[in-house]
Amino acid sequence: MDKIREEIQGVKSIGITGHIRPDGDCVGSVLGMYLYLKKICGGDVTIDAILEDPPQIFDCIKGFDKIRRYPDRKPYDLFIVIDTSPDRIGDAYPGYEKARKRINIDHHISNHGGSDTDYIDPDASSASELVYRLMDEELIDVDIATAIYLGIAHDTGVMQYSNTSPATLRIVAKLIEFGFDFPKLIDITFHEKTYVQNQVLGRALTESILFMDKKCIVSGFDRKIMNFYGITSKDMDGIVNQLRYTKGVEVSIFMYELEPQKWKISLRSGGAVNVAKVAEYFGGGGHVRAAGCNIAGSFHDAVNNLSAQIALQI
Numbered sequence: 150m151d152k153i154r155e156e157i158q159g160v161k162s163i164g165i166t167g168h169i170r171p172d173g174d175c176v177g178s179v180l181g182m183y184l185y186l187k188k189i190c191g192g193d194v195t196i197d198a199i200l201e202d203p204p205q206i207f208d209c210i211k212g213f214d215k216i217r218r219y220p221d222r223k224p225y226d227l228f229i230v231i232d233t234s235p236d237r238i239g240d241a242y243p244g245y246e247k248a249r250k251r252i253n254i255d256h257h258i259s260n261h262g263g264s265d266t267d268y269i270d271p272d273a274s275s276a277s278e279l280v281y282r283l284m285d286e287e288l289i290d291v292d293i294a295t296a297i298y299l300g301i302a303h304d305t306g307v308m309q310y311s312n313t314s315p316a317t318l319r320i321v322a323k324l325i326e327f328g329f330d331f332p333k334l335i336d337i338t339f340h341e342k343t344y345v346q347n348q349v350l351g352r353a354l355t356e357s358i359l360f361m362d363k364k365c366i367v368s369g370f371d372r373k374i375m376n377f378y379g380i381t382s383k384d385m386d387g388i389v390n391q392l393r394y395t396k397g398v399e400v401s402i403f404m405y406e407l408e409p410q411k412w413k414i415s416l417r418s419g420g421a422v423n424v425a426k427v428a429e430y431f432g433g434g435g436h437v438r439a440a441g442c443n444i445a446g447s448f449h450d451a452v453n454n455l456s457a458q459i460a461l462q463i
């Protein structure tokens with residue numbers, strides 16, 4: 150696939166979606182694609198952006214108010230899955246399954262393709278960077294640029310993670326030339342936290358545990374703690390990254406209880422350990438330095454099981 154416009158010839162309906170629990174890259178790439186296709190297709194094509202409960206902090210991106218949770222009942226001519234493999238799109242899956250043509254755009258190394266057209270590049274900084282590559286640069290406007298910048302910034306830690314390439318920075322330079330207030334965008338969507346979010350971050354750090362000769366660190370919340378603070382998964386974003394900043398730590402783990410004896414696991418690595426490989430062992434996936442999975446059992450069961458896989462690489 151060279152440009153996305155080549156894939157939409159003759160279509161009358163398009164669905165666009167990303168993964169469950171959408172993050173900044175997911176929202177930015179989906180809305181960037183949505184705004185671009187709306188622009189080049191005009192009013193002749195029905196286009197739906199479909200995401201499961203995107204965080205309200207991203208409502209500064211144009212098109213956010215148009216996001217729907219469920220796909221149209223009628224089959225789409227084209228369905229585009231971005232920033233994930235189709236098995237992680239939740240309620241949007243019927244739209245993908247029934248579509249006449251399906252495209253998958255992703256940068257996760259654990260994505261092995263399987264759609265009619267796959268555009269997968271694990272070396273890309275983000276799905277948003279891939280979406281940018283598929284656009285005609287002369288057709289990008291300030292709203293599209295803002296969405297794409299948001300996605301790239303969130304998946305690169307505001308251009309500080311190792312997945313930030315010279316090509317990524319060249320794209321970012323072109324995007325900020327559109328003149329949107331990118332410092333404010335990052336403050337609102339990346340750095341700013343609520344009082345409760347700061348409280349739970351503090352608790353996670355205070356109750357964290359070093360193990361494996363202090364090369365690993367883990368913290369987690371069960372349902373009782375989550376209910377006490379009245380928090381959801383969105384309130385715990387960033388905790389696993391902060392744990393990784395502990396001196397001497399190679400792998401950080403943060404987990405929270407989805408339901409009794411079932412844990413959502415987030416993993417981060419300094420590079421010495423491929424956490425995508427660890428996550429894949431438990432049915433998850435991700436990147437070399439950032440990955441996730443679900444594990445059944447107690448908190449200590451989860452830590453022991455993860456430790457066994459991490460130990461194979463340390």
